[in-house]
Amino acid sequence: MDLFPLWNSLRIAVLSSIIVFFLGIGAAYLARRLPRTVKGVLDVILTLPLVLPPTVTGYFLLMFLGLKRPLGAFLAEHGIRFVMTWQGGVIAASAVAFPLMYRTARGAFEAFNWDIADAARTLGRRNSWIFWRITIPGCRSGIIAGAVLAFARALGEYGATSMLIGYTPGRTATISTTVYQLWRTGDDMGAFIWVMINLAISAAVLLAVNMLERKQGGR
């Protein structure tokens, strides 16, 4: 059994989760300080991939990163290709998973008691210390939830991924595109095995997060 789809899905999910983790937190943190109207517009733009069909997100990605498009052609000239490569899978999974991290982190920041951060400012602490030592730990439940949702979404991503990187065994195949390919070609048992693998990974991640939260709650 070729385990490439497992390895490819995991690296795409892990890398896109890391990207989305920092981008989502950063965007949510900055959005908090924006005027209400600007924040409303930004919210719509940043959350769109959550409500759009993933194939539409994939279409937009192709519009930007396709080899005949200005940005895609420019990147290709510099040896960076996202179409039909596993790196493109990271971009597609990031685009689809980003709103989950952003919205959850934003909710956590909105619920945070900012008096605590202000108290630290009056005590002479720098903003970076406050952010990493006070704000992020204070919002950790929401941030962990966002990261888990983003990872799970990235792991199961199909629509945008198949639009941008297609299905090439040993090169771009992910668990979800492999399930579809095997089922389409009548290999029901092969598809079922990959479905179970996906289920097992997702369940293990959720279980680990629950245990982590319980451990933190008991401190």
Added chain:
Amino acid sequence: MLKAIFKKKFSSYTLSVDLSCSGRTALIGPSGCGKSVTLKCIAGIMRPDEGHIEYNGQVLYDSASHIDLPPRKRKIGYLFQNYALFPDMSVRENIMSALHWQKDKADRGRIFNEVVDMVQIGHVLDSKPGRLSGGEAQRAALARMIVNQPSLMLFDEPFSALDVYLRSTLQAQFIQLMERLDKDHVIVTHSMDEACALSDRLYILDQGRVLREGGTRDVFQDPLSIKAAEIAGQRNITAARVEDGMLQVPGWDMVLPCTRNSALAVAIAPDDVLIDECGRPGRVLRRIGTPSGTSLLVLINGTSQAIWVSAPSGCDITQGRFLIPRSAIKVLTCP
């Protein structure tokens, strides 16, 4: 000396503050009048729209010359209403986090121990804030602020989150601590009792503006406006007018000589109304007894408005003679 003259617009009102104070100062006013915002602007947590704030000659904010020192450079301590302790850190870590300015480890330990002894918080140093009582949380936050060695300290309703039975004990400890520290401080409160106990200078705020300012005792004794009298906790206020040089007080059936040209109301403190044989007869409508004294609601014969009278603890009279001394009546000339 703190000087703060600034404006800040909100949807429902414009905060317009003009403070000039040192020593022990209190800001009192109803909810939403701008007291806490005033403190936050002084501390640098909020930014005024325009104005000038300075402390002991150092400009903290000046809209004209674009000066706006960040809170960490102002050396102003701020005790939040909810104490704002760092929830993931123990009391020890909370206090140590404010000692970052002291690079010498031995000095850091010395200051830490001194302040921990001073605020008597040694028994909960390893506890997280969530496990502290209200009084312990307040002292932990005080310790954290004191080790940072601010030159000015701001207190936003420091006793409002405490149970009533704890307040007087902690107020006494607070007064002792402030005497020992001998630093300028500004306290925001709803309570005139707290303001009287904790300040020498008082500002009464309403809807974003200063209604009355002055020595705490003077402001309480002579609030000048009806609103300021209400905020200062005056319980006996009744309508009045000036006619032919005489002050007419129909509610209390009194006519007094008056040097003012106009009056809207008069007020008298319950402590100033005397139970005296020289007074007029009246009957007690209601008696409220507390361990510290008794309040009587009295309707004096021939008057239409009942008046609160302070009486000694245990007083159980149902009628008597009550005297409203003319000299104790405060004339209120503004709404």
